[in-house]
Amino acid sequence: MNKHLIEKYIPMTxxxxxxxxxxxxERHGYGIMQHVEEITDGRLRIGAGTIYGTLSKMExxxxxxxxxxxxxRKTYKQTPVGKAILEEEIIRLKEMLWVSRGTGxxxx
Amino acid sequence: MHNFKHVFKPxxxxxxxxxxxxxxxxxxEGWQIDRVAMSLMWYRFEQSELQRIRFCADxxxxxxxxxxxxxxxxxxxxxxxNSGWLLWKKEYEKVRPQLYTDKQSLIDRNxxxxxxxxxxxxxxxxxxxxxAFERLSLRYFGGWSLAGEIFSVMYFFLVMLMIYGLIRxxxxxxxxxxxx
Numbered sequence: 001m002n003k004h005l006i007e008k009y010i011p012m013t014x015x016x017x018x019x020x021x022x023x024x025x026e027r028h029g030y031g032i033m034q035h036v037e038e039i040t041d042g043r044l045r046i047g048a049g050t051i052y053g054t055l056s057k058m059e060x061x062x063x064x065x066x067x068x069x070x071x072x073r074k075t076y077k078q079t080p081v082g083k084a085i086l087e088e089e090i091i092r093l094k095e096m097l098w099v100s101r102g103t104g105x106x107x108x
Numbered sequence: 109m110h111n112f113k114h115v116f117k118p119x120x121x122x123x124x125x126x127x128x129x130x131x132x133x134x135x136x137e138g139w140q141i142d143r144v145a146m147s148l149m150w151y152r153f154e155q156s157e158l159q160r161i162r163f164c165a166d167x168x169x170x171x172x173x174x175x176x177x178x179x180x181x182x183x184x185x186x187x188x189x190n191s192g193w194l195l196w197k198k199e200y201e202k203v204r205p206q207l208y209t210d211k212q213s214l215i216d217r218n219x220x221x222x223x224x225x226x227x228x229x230x231x232x233x234x235x236x237x238x239x240a241f242e243r244l245s246l247r248y249f250g251g252w253s254l255a256g257e258i259f260s261v262m263y264f265f266l267v268m269l270m271i272y273g274l275i276r277x278x279x280x281x282x283x284x285x286x287x288x
Contacts, residue, residue, distance in 0.1 A: 015210040029174070030181035048182040049166055049207030052175045053216055073181075074174050 005061060005085060012089045015046055019054055020078065020086045023064050028073040029055060058082065111155035113139060118149050121221050122276035124165040131163040131197075144188035148195055163187070164196045164207040167221050179207070192224070211284045218281045225274050232267055239263065 009016065022035040029051050037045050055076060058064045063082035068074040078086070119127040127148070131141065139153035148165065164184070168175060169192065176186065179196060184207075187195040198205045208214045243260055246252050 029178035047206045047209035048179045050213040052178045053213035
């Protein structure tokens with residue numbers, strides 16, 4: 001995988017993580033906003049400017065691809081590259097959790 | 109009976125909160141924007157009912173249809189637009205809405221502004237040099253004029269303002285990056 005992309009996206013910001021995660025399914029910008037709010041129990045409400053900026057960046061980097069059908073809203077979906085980056089980040093998160101449990105974390 | 113108020117409110121790219129907060133205060137006092145002019149710095153307000161409105165000034169290289177759709181879906185209304193700058197508003201009750209909820213997107217946006225100011229500064233250099241030589245030769249060989257001098261001074265201040273703005277924006281991004 002592209003080393004430059006790994007360096008750019010990992011570790012991932014919470015915003016990027018949840019946006020990329022919600023793009024396992026095809027969604028439009030506002031749909032992503034609603035879905036992220038839903039899966040985080042209303043905790044994370046991403047601003048519209050942040051959504052647009054992040055979508056443009058991820059599309060330019062090939063993590064997601066946008067589809068526009070006629071006059072309808074542009075929708076986005078993860079690409080195989082985006083999927084691989086997300087999986088890489090999940091491995092990192094799992095390792096953090098694993099290590100914190102192993103070092104006597106009584107919370108786990 | 110209409111009650112109007114005209115206000116000239118200068119603000120700069122490194123601190124859009126100045127205009128955002130001012131417009132919010134005006135709306136809270138019942139002054140609604142009626143007209144906007146002069147690079148989003150001149151406003152005509154009309155007296156009406158008190159409202160709680162969040163204003164956001166944003167910068168985009170080119171006004172993209174997709175950008176406007178996402179903001180409108182989220183309940184924002186475009187108030188005005190001028191050379192890359194867009195002024196948005198959204199009514200709210202409890203939670204004050206934000207266009208940007210993460211640091212990275214703000215840093216990216218500020219970088220665009222830095223690039224635009226930087227490029228136009230670079231483009232000024234030939235004009236600056238020509239101007240400086242012209243001033244010198246006019247002073248020594250005659251043809252000096254007050255209008256020419258005033259123009260040069262104003263031009264010089266404009267360039268200084270751009271350099272100052274550039275430095276302030278770089279500082280804003282630096283503090284965003286280091287989280288201070």
